[in-house]
Amino acid sequence: MRRTTNVPRPELADARQRGYRNIGEASRLTGVTAKMIRHYEEIGLIPAAGRTFAGYRLYGEADLHRLRFIKRARSLGFSIEDIDTLLGLWGNPRRASRDVKRLAQAHVDALERKIQEMQAMQRTLQELAHRCHGDARPECPVLDDLAG
Amino acid sequence: MRRTTNVPRPELADARQRGYRNIGEASRLTGVTAKMIRHYEEIGLIPAAGRTFAGYRLYGEADLHRLRFIKRARSLGFSIEDIDTLLGLWGNPRRASRDVKRLAQAHVDALERKIQEMQAMQRTLQELAHRCHGDARPECPVLDDLAG
DNA sequence: GCTTGACCTTCCCACGATGGGAAGGAGCAT
DNA sequence: ATGCTCCTTCCCATCGTGGGAAGGTCAAGC
Numbered sequence: 001m002r003r004t005t006n007v008p009r010p011e012l013a014d015a016r017q018r019g020y021r022n023i024g025e026a027s028r029l030t031g032v033t034a035k036m037i038r039h040y041e042e043i044g045l046i047p048a049a050g051r052t053f054a055g056y057r058l059y060g061e062a063d064l065h066r067l068r069f070i071k072r073a074r075s076l077g078f079s080i081e082d083i084d085t086l087l088g089l090w091g092n093p094r095r096a097s098r099d100v101k102r103l104a105q106a107h108v109d110a111l112e113r114k115i116q117e118m119q120a121m122q123r124t125l126q127e128l129a130h131r132c133h134g135d136a137r138p139e140c141p142v143l144d145d146l147a148g
Numbered sequence: 149m150r151r152t153t154n155v156p157r158p159e160l161a162d163a164r165q166r167g168y169r170n171i172g173e174a175s176r177l178t179g180v181t182a183k184m185i186r187h188y189e190e191i192g193l194i195p196a197a198g199r200t201f202a203g204y205r206l207y208g209e210a211d212l213h214r215l216r217f218i219k220r221a222r223s224l225g226f227s228i229e230d231i232d233t234l235l236g237l238w239g240n241p242r243r244a245s246r247d248v249k250r251l252a253q254a255h256v257d258a259l260e261r262k263i264q265e266m267q268a269m270q271r272t273l274q275e276l277a278h279r280c281h282g283d284a285r286p287e288c289p290v291l292d293d294l295a296g
Numbered sequence: 297g298c299t300t301g302a303c304c305t306t307c308c309c310a311c312g313a314t315g316g317g318a319a320g321g322a323g324c325a326t
Numbered sequence: 327a328t329g330c331t332c333c334t335t336c337c338c339a340t341c342g343t344g345g346g347a348a349g350g351t352c353a354a355g356c
Contacts, residue, residue, distance in 0.1 A: 012323070024332065034333090035315065054322055056333055065295070072294050077269045080312070090291050101282035104273055104290045111270040115263055121225045122259040125252055134249035142252045143238050146220050147213070160352070172303065182304085183344065202351055204304060228342075 011052035019060065020050070026059040030067040037067065045070065045084055078107060159200035167208065168198070174207040178215040185215065193218065193232055226255060 012022070027034045037057075040046045046066055049057035059067075069090065073083045082103060089095045089103075124145075131141040160170070171182045180188075185205075188194045194214055197205035207215075217238065221231045230251060237243045237251075272293075279289040 022333075033314085036313080038335095039314080052322095054333080055335095056322080068296055069294050072296065074313090075269075076273050076294075077266065086291070086294065090295060093286060095286045095288075096284045097280050097286060097288040098282045098284065100288045100290050101277055101280040104277040104280070108270055108274050108277060111266050111273075115266050115270065118225065118259050118263050118266075121223075122256055122263065125224055125259075126256050129249055129252040129256060132245050132249040132252070134246045136244045136246065138241060138243045138245060140243075140245040140248045142248050143234070146217050146224075146234065147238060148216055148220065170304075181343085184342080186306095187343080200351095202304080203306095204351080222342090 012054065012056060015050075015052055015058050020058040021060075021064070023049075023057045023059070026057075026064060026067065030064055031071050032067045040067075040070065040080075043080070045080060045087070076107075077111060082107065160202065160204060163198075163200055163206050168206040169208075169212070171197075171205045171207070174205075174212060174215065178212055179219050180215045188215075188218065191228070193228060193235070224255075225259060230255065 016022075021029065023034045023037055026032075026037060032040075037046070041048055041057075046063065049059055049063065051057060066087065069087065070083055073086055078086065085103060086100070089100050125142070128142045128145050133139070164170075169177065171185055174180075174185060175182045185194070189196055189205075194211065197207055197211065199205060214235065217235065218231055221234060226234065233251060234248070237248050273290070276290045276293050281287070
């Protein structure tokens with residue numbers, strides 16, 4: 001620990017004055033839980049945060065921006081891996097929009113496949129449920145179908 | 149180990165003749181991987197299989213039927229917990245079809261919610277992707293949206 | 297008989313994204 | 327000094343599935 005005694009009570013209030021946020025504030029401002037912020041740091045999705053001398057993480061505006069980007073991308077269903085790629089493209093001024101579009105379209109297609117799959121399940125099951133009397137008797141097309 | 153020397157080479161061929169299957173056959177016949185069959189046994193979704201003296205699991209027709217039921221239910225998106233309930237109802241001659249229908253309808257509704265959610269993602273993203281040139285230039289509405 | 301290859305056993309680890317909670321230190325207001 | 331809120335790390339759980347290692351078993355061919 002490179003902790004020196006001539007720096008007795010530094011940094012948190014200090015850092016705040018310079019516009020830095022601790023993890024709780026960062027969480028409130030971005031909608032990403034503190035838990036997930038730490039997790040994203042651990043897996044390398046965001047750079048390791050600066051720290052106060054006591055070890056508290058500090059976040060600047062750029063960090064908050066990155067967290068909001070991640071939050072938004074998650075809400076659109078992108079995987080962490082895709083988001084890592086998107087963050088790379090975002091930070092690269094020489095990126096080709098082609099690469100972004102390809103990734104986005106691939107995700108749209110994946111969503112389409114999952115939606116189709118779930119709709120097929122839903123249709124089948126809805127039809128079976130519709131044919132089920134839903135009373136005190138045991139007969140039931142749903143179970144009949146599952147039982148083959 | 150209650151293994152006795154006067155039972156030197158028993159049971160597997162024996163059991164097969166009586167119509168029992170080992171786990172590999174059961175897997176092939178039901179479409180459930182051996183891995184998952186063991187897992188289902190471990191979590192109590194299926195009863196512990198009989199064993200040969202050497203410890204190989206044995207499956208009869210009723211077991212295969214149960215595994216096919218599970219397979220079909222999984223393919224309709226039911227959770228293991230729901231399937232446990234469905235198996236209970238299936239095996240209960242005094243069940244009320246009302247209970248089955250309620251469970252099925254709840255699942256249909258859950259699917260509906262997920263589908264709606266994914267469609268919302270898909271619409272947003274498709275629209276953004278559509279507006280992206282997709283060429284060598286960096287400008288991209290997808291990234292613009294994510295960046296807020 | 298002995299070897300070989302396919303199969304079986306248990307055990308542990310991994311995914312993806314998230315949350316819960318414990319144990320202990322730090323910040324700050326009274 | 328006390329107490330409350332926040333922070334830290336660490337471990338565990340979810341859900342359903344797969345991978346793979348280490349070792350035993352079975353059946354067939356020589």
